[in-house]
Amino acid sequence: MDGRTGRGNDGPNYVEATQKSIGVLRFLKENGPATLSKIAEETDSAKSTVYRHLRTLEDAGYLVETDDGYRIGQLYLDYGIEAQRSHPLYDAAKPKVDALAEKVGEKVWLVVEENGYAVYLYMQSGEELYRSFTRVGYRGHLHAFSAGKAILAQLSKNEVNAILDRRGLPAYTEETITDRDALFAELDRTRQRGYALHLEEAVDGGNAISVPIQREDGSPIGSICVAGPAHRLNESYLRSELSDLLLGTKNEIELSMRYEA
Amino acid sequence: MDGRTGRGNDGPNYVEATQKSIGVLRFLKENGPATLSKIAEETDSAKSTVYRHLRTLEDAGYLVETDDGYRIGQLYLDYGIEAQRSHPLYDAAKPKVDALAEKVGEKVWLVVEENGYAVYLYMQSGEELYRSFTRVGYRGHLHAFSAGKAILAQLSKNEVNAILDRRGLPAYTEETITDRDALFAELDRTRQRGYALHLEEAVDGGNAISVPIQREDGSPIGSICVAGPAHRLNESYLRSELSDLLLGTKNEIELSMRYEA
DNA sequence: TACAAAAGTTTCACTCTCGCGAACACACTC
DNA sequence: GAGTGTGTTCGCGAGAGTGAAACTTTTGTA
Known part of the structure; x- marks a missing residue:
């Protein structure tokens, strides 16, 4: 009062x-x-x-x-590392993320949804040259990053709307999708092809590609993301080679969750 | 009423x-x-x-x-990483810790005192083979680890007693010093020779050596620690070669804090 | 060194929050 | 459909939390 x-x-x-x-x-x-x-x-x-x-x-x-x-x-660091390590996805995904980073020589991220935000849970980098916008622990809006869009694409329209109502659609750069209809169209495309792209939307000069990690019922538990400078990760490379590698890693992680948990 | x-x-x-x-x-x-x-x-x-x-x-x-x-x-991870990165010692010490880990091929820790505990702020490992007791973010009693003893040795007797009153002297292993007089004697030796040793006190099979990082007035802001399996880090190696390397790194960090902050 | 100003700490009365217990709703099992 | 376990809402009274102001300590400045 x-x-x-x-x-x-x-x-x-x-x-x-x-x-x-x-x-x-x-x-x-x-x-x-x-x-x-x-x-x-x-x-x-x-x-x-x-x-x-x-x-x-x-x-x-x-x-x-x-x-x-x-x-x-x-x-906070004590609790934060504990929260990271005890996350249901961490143990299953970490070795696969490490292996993928080694193979492609770029930063590979493990991302989960929490409280309506994309949370960057873990990162492994093949080579430590590219300075990224995010960092471990970073919380950003789901609609503004490929890792978030990969997750949103596997949620129902109602669930997506609930998140958007809660967190809004702020613009991170001029390329960020801030219109709901445009976002849903993008999510449709994402769902169809199986991966989400991020072409200099939130990070100038940075491209990324992400695929969701899903439970057996299809609901997303997180996503993995390869990110790097646009000149190295050009669109054709993302769409051809990297998408296949990511989808392979996705399968490995989902299998690992199912049979080793 | x-x-x-x-x-x-x-x-x-x-x-x-x-x-x-x-x-x-x-x-x-x-x-x-x-x-x-x-x-x-x-x-x-x-x-x-x-x-x-x-x-x-x-x-x-x-x-x-x-x-x-x-x-x-x-x-917590978001706040924790932020707390880690913004700690006054982090920027100055991280590159030197990385370099030392590369050189000696063992885990090197950066430790600070906070709220009467030793907090493991950062770690870099030359080779990822040895599974250590601690992890980034870990909070332990100062008296039970070489990194903590290196810090305590640079505090006044009153300051040490205040911390011991607050947190006690629990035993982590059978080798842990749990007696105040014995601890003060150990701190005297530590101060004289410039480094603290940890010979299987808190971690069975694990040895460690630590040196304090000090402000210009001599007060400790933290310590750096090399830890590994006892068979590789035997006492003579710790006392001869490693102690010199650590003291060199200590000097580099203190200079870096003084002139780059 | 003395003084002023700002920061930190304690006191105190008032009021609204917090915590409890009980009632309620809902999902399970048997 | 009775029974046991959840999670949620309600209403009340005690006392915890709040802010204003007094007080003390520290900092800054002349």
Whole structure:
């Protein structure tokens, strides 16, 4: 009931104190280290309130206090690696991703959907030359990357619409598809040919190709993606050789999930 | 009513709702996926209470709901990689750690102190054969690892005691030093010779050597550590060749921090 | 060194949130 | 269709969380 205009997303089903703590952490993650006063100002909270949140979060390891203020703690790294390693797809896909990266000499990504975002769970690079837009842990919109489109293409129209309602269709570059109908047409093409392409949509000068990893019922659990500079990964190479290699790896991973889990 | 009878101001300056959320997350991290009922039981909370926390945490990306219950979300990976990369020591130390790993053909670790724990911030391996006890993100007690002892040896006795009071001296193996006086004697030796040794204390069959990374005032900001199987990293090799290599790398990192930051 | 200004910490009263228990809905098994 | 296990909603009261202000410490500056 602060100065907030009624339309709050905060129904009775949320814990507001937790949301406030989370907001402090998000601010620090996005803006780097900050002092108590700065945080209080930016989050529109009283200093005393922020003070108690900081104490609580520091005690738990979510924060550390350093010379230049509070910063997010390495506890996130501990939890994050644990989350990565224990993801249902990780063990099955990692060796196949490694092998593919070795063979094609480009970066190969393992991507999963979570909370309506594409999450880059793992990467192996054949050669460490190309500096990519993403990094392990990166969360981006599904519609803006080939890895995300490969996943969306295996969902029902209702499921896709639910995600789009939740996260929107922001433009990452001028090439990003921001229209729903155009996106659904693209997803149709993707589903038909079995792989998704990404031609300088989100990353200038970078191309990519992705195929979904699916459960036995067809629902997508993630995707694998080969990405690199456009001059090396030109469209004909993607469509001919790389698509076959990726579809082969997809099959290996799906078999591995089925019989080794 | 009187109003002020029970107002205990001795109550800690913490946000209890946040602590409850954090407790749920810790339970899931340590025990793997769990259902609402299971979490409520294990954390001694009402189902309705846990329900609201789960909703809040899922909305923020800290959790996801899957077939086998709630699990911690990949948002931790996003924050964790960000925390790793933005650590003051990371940029300066990473290239030197990589170079050292290449040269000696063993795993080289970058370790920092945080919240009274040793945190394994980064690792590079010359050859991927030896399966180590730790992993990136791992948090362990400072007294139980050579990397931690290298850090402790550069702190004042008061600072060390404060950490020991906070985290205790649990035994990781039978060789772990669990007595304060014995630890201080070991830290004296470590400080004198400039490096810390770890001879099968915490990891059976595994040896390690560590040197601190220090600020200009001498205070430790972290340490670097070479670890591997005892038969390859025998004591004389550690003390002669490896110690010199590590001390050289230490100097490079400290210079890099000083003049490139 | 002294002083001012800003940052951090503690206090305190008020109010709304949080947590609980109970009721409810829904999916399973037998 | 009774029974047991989920997850969800409801309503209430206690007390936790909040902000304003007082207070203390640190930082910056003259």
